[in-house]
Amino acid sequence: MSPEPAARRGAFRTLAAPGIATLVCLAILLGLGTWQLTRKGEKEALIARIVERSRAAPEAPPAPAEWQPARDEFRHVAVAGRFDNGAETLVHGLAPGTVPGRARQGFYVITPFKRDDGSVVLVNRGFVPTELKRREDRADGLVEGETTVTGLLRASETRGAFVPESDPVKGEWFTRDVPAIAAARGLGAVAPYLIEADAAKAPGVPATAWPQGGQLRVDLPNNHMQYAFTWFGIAACLIGVFAVFAWGRLRAR
Structure with missing residues (x-):
């Protein structure tokens, strides 16, 4: 047997x-890229569904027992009743400022709304800057008497890992937590959702x-195409690196 075929087999x-390691890594990278395309x-589809719901004509919200966030969230609704302005809750938040890219600090005003049928739902009436925290300083914005509120349904907000914990005793709220706010205000049974009031x-x-x-901005991030290109790009680089490595190893042998 000539040494050349034996050396070639040894090189392979x-x-x-x-x-094998390269194939395993390649399969993982291609799988991640394909998964991102699916996402x-x-x-x-989710963004299109949310936009369609938010632009539809307002309708009555679902009964509390029939509430299903996956089905009902972002639905455009209308309710009639009265605000309980004395029981409003201020939740720390940010809103777009007058300068693009610079947010404005302040609060979101969560106010109980007693509907004509006697039920209560929390309404996020909107944003106030920090200097208008006191209700007396924005008296012209209070709504007294019978009124109709239109807005989008939202599920109760859960606290994220980097969000401070609310302190009901001190009145410091960082999430629009419907059950916690209702309990702190002694509202009793309220709807399990929140209405984000229209402008x-x-x-x-x-x-x-x-x-x-x-x-409320219906603007969900959709960077999955970029992520897919990243994974596919790494896969292509892996193929290139292995090809150069294999070519060098075979030439050396």
Whole structure:
């Protein structure tokens, strides 16, 4: 047997382990890229569904016992009743400022709303800047008497890992936690969802009055195509690196 075929076979044997490892990594990278493409399609369908719901004509919200976040969240609803302005809760938050890219610090005004049928739902009336925290300083924005509220249904907000914990005793709230706010205010049974009020003002309320509603932005991040390109790009680099490595190993042998 000539030494050249034997050397060639020996060279290929030395590539077996690196080749298997490369194939395993390649399968993982391609799988991640494909998964991101699948997530992209799902996210686009979700965004389209949310936009369609938010732009539909307002309708009555579901009964509390029939509430299903996956089905009902972001639905455009209308309710009639009265605000309990004395029981409002201020939740720390940010809103777009006058300068693009710079957020404004302040609070979201969560106010109990007693519906005509006697049930209670929390309404996020909108954003107020820090300097207008006191209700007396924004009296022109208070809505007294019978009114109709339109807005989008949202599920109760859960606290994220980097969000401070709310302190009901001190009145420091960082999440729009419906059950916790209802318990702290002694509201009893309330709807398990929140209504994010539209920007339109009630009759007689100046357009410049605070709080300013319509702060909810239906703008979900959809970067899955970028992530897919990243994983596929790494896979292509892996193929290139292994090809150069294998070529060098075979030439050396």
